[in-house]
Amino acid sequence: MELLVALMVGVLVAASVHLMLARNVLRFIFGLVLISNAANLTIFVSGRLTPESPPLIPEGATTPVADAANALPQALVLTAIVIGFGLFAFALTLVYRTYQNLGTLNSDEMRLAEPLESKPSAAKQVAEKQYIARDTTS
Amino acid sequence: MSWILATPIIIPFATAVLAFLFRHGPEGRWISVLGSAGLLIASIILMVEVLDQGVIAAQMGQWAAPFGITLVADLLSAVMVVITGITGLAVAIYALADVEERKEQLGYHALYQVLLAGVCGAFLTGDLFNLYVWFEVMLISSFGLLILGGQRQQLDGGIKYVTLNLISTILFLSGVGLLYGMTGTLNMADLHGAVQDVDNPGLLVVIAVMFMIAFGVKAAVFPLFFWLPASYHTPAISVSAIFAGLLTKVGVYSLIRMFTLVFTTDVAYTHTILLWVAGFTMVTGVLGAAAMNDFRRILSFHIVSQIGYMILGLALFTPLALVGAVFYLVHHIIVKANLFLVAGVARRIAGSTELSQIGGLYKTAPLLALLFLIPAFSLAGFPPLSGFWAKFVLIKAALEDGGYVIAAVALIVGLLTIYSMTKIWGNAFWKPHPAGLQPRLSSLPPKDRAALLTPIAALAILTCIIGLFPEPFVQFATRSADQLLNPEVYVQTVLSAAPEVSQ
Secondary structure (H helix, E strand, O other), X not given: OHHHHHHHHHHHHHHHHHHHOOOEHHHHHHHHHHHHHHHHHHHHHHOOOOOOOOOOOXXXXXXXXXXXXXXXXXXXXXXXXXXXXHHHHXXXXXXXXXXXXHOOOEHHHOOOOOOOOXXXXXXXXXXXXXXHHHHHHO | OHHHHHHHHHHHHHHHHHHHHOOOOOHHHXXXXXXXXXXXXXXXXXXXXXXXXXXXXXXXXXXXXXXXXXXXXXXXXXXXXXXXXXXXXXXXXXXHHHXXXXXXXXXXXXXXXXXXXXXXXXXXXXXXXXXXXXHXXXXXXXXXXXXXXXXXXXXXXXXXXXXXXXXXXXXXXXXXXXXXXXXXXXXXXXHHHHHHHOOOHHHHHHHHHHHHHHHHHHHOOOOOOOHHHHHOOOOOHHHHXXXXXXXXXXXXXXXXXXXXXXXXXXXXXXXHHHHHHHHHHHHHHHHHHHHOOEHHHHHHHHHHHHHHHHHHHHHHOOHHHHHHHHHHHHHHHHHHHHHHHHHHHHHHHHOOOEHHHOOOHHHHOHHHHHHHHHHHHHHHOOOOOHHHHHHHHHHHHHHHOOOHHHHHHHHHHHHHHHHHHHHHHHHHHHOOOOOOOOOOHHHOOHHHHHXXXXXXXXXXXXXXXXXXXXXXXXXXXXXXXXXXXOOHHHHHHHHHOOOOOOO
């Protein structure tokens, strides 16, 4: 059982890495969704899988039976799912807004915040000329 | 006792709710300032208590450790919370004049307070999964702050910031899962003992490296820092300043915490990686800064380079080196936030942060020039400012440890820091303004001038005080480093702080 889940985690991670290597930001986000599920499964399986033994306390006892399922990883996974859901809702909206505003989903074309500085911008050239002119006149 | 630990988290959350309710009026921004002042007071109370008792811990919801969520403050946590309070208040005051009304109505102040709550939570928690939750609180509010306003540039930077940070989050989460699978506990103090008994130490190192990468992305170390210079220069100045001051330091704090408390089983391997990382981070960061031509982008790359120094302190893993790392953390947060605030004023009066389009500030705004020089020289490590002592301790530690190469790297990076600071100085302050403008502080409305310059001046004075009277601060850092290297007290305090559970 653990082996099966572990293999599934492996497949999920492989698929998500493939998706995340794409230039398309939307594919990248889908990759993130997959890999976060892989992380959730990792937590789930690391609590050991014990099928058919629910973590219930028998009547009259104060502790659960000896090899009951571990309830903590499930609580953790639940928290992680909720948080992940919020984050992806945000990320998807962000990607949509970016597409609306920049007109592209190709991450190579997103250079607005970090423009390539191969040649000085027009404003910079003007500024330099003025600077030099000032220098020679004074 | 537990309220002392909880108030630095509760106050910003409560303030966030109030600020959101009053976001349409001028009350919102004053609530934010008041809340930040409250946070500062709460953090000072916490600090006094920690100075008195060493380590304090409290169990939330009365569940005994290691089962419940523990809040714990040692000297490092306490000082980080105090610094959060100081920068939080400074930036909240600055935001009075900096953040436009439209962004306020979208909930700027609420997001800002949630960010502060997340940062304080991350510093105070003693539980690994809870740390993950605080990271997420911090992350989601920083996403909001980063793209608030929705300019094209911001969206562009936001995409890179969001995607790379989400990857780090997922690595962190997987690391938490695997570590739990191996040890059966998530309480950091309990983990300290549990990792000693792990029968597969090799796998533990793998997990340690996973955490290193996850926190490395947050801390913006080489080669994982690319999201930082891509995004930090795009949002409002107040947002840049608080990000620059606090966010990456949460990553550094988590690295220090995990690699002194939990992952110390194979120091020779993990901390050697950290040493290489530290060296490359310093060099690439400062070279990136030297290549930039924008006030804020130069400063962004400097964050990366300075992170290297803190990681260096952790990597050397000697008492003196950790003293340096703690001192550097405190000094850096104040100085870096301050430099971004100065950049904001320069933009207000000279019209841009692009160095080729501004100038003449020295002649017409000498006060701003002075206020820039203090943090800039401090960052570069000029005596008698705080940066000098931080660098001095670290380099001394490196030399004592026989790390001559890394000490040389640290010194050269210091020189290059001065180079890029002189670039800002020459272009923004000495060169005449290219458009013939005469930028004056008096062109600002008096209220705005007060709100913008008071925090800058206060932070600059703080830098000078640390620089002129370093003795108590170094002593404090020494005590803190001692706690980090001998975590027995920390562990005992957490595990014995169990509340009396009625049977």
